[in-house]
Amino acid sequence: MKRVVLALAALGILSVNSVMAAPVSYQSVLTGKVASTVSVGSAVTEGQTLVTVETLAGPMAAAKSTVTGTVTAVNVTVGSDVSRDQIVVTVESK
Secondary structure, rough: OOOHHHHHHHHHHHHHHOOOOOEEEEEEOOEEEEEEEEEOOOOOOOOOOOEEEEEEEEEEOOOOOOOEEEEEEEEEOOOEOOOOOOOOEEEEEE
């Protein structure tokens, strides 16, 4: 019985932690010149493009959101150069 209570308590703690908002930083998967970005304060959904980069084939997504939330920081500007693995946007998940 004691083990069951401890297991349920642990699950309860884990479920509370998963509900809390957490900042998620996104890195660019491409190198190039920034073509567009989302704005700080914007609401974003999972799968939404956060930053696009100019390529020979035209603008391509350099970072996409994996969570639904609000943009809290944008670390690049349109026209600036970005490199692969550079942190470009932070989103506070819901």
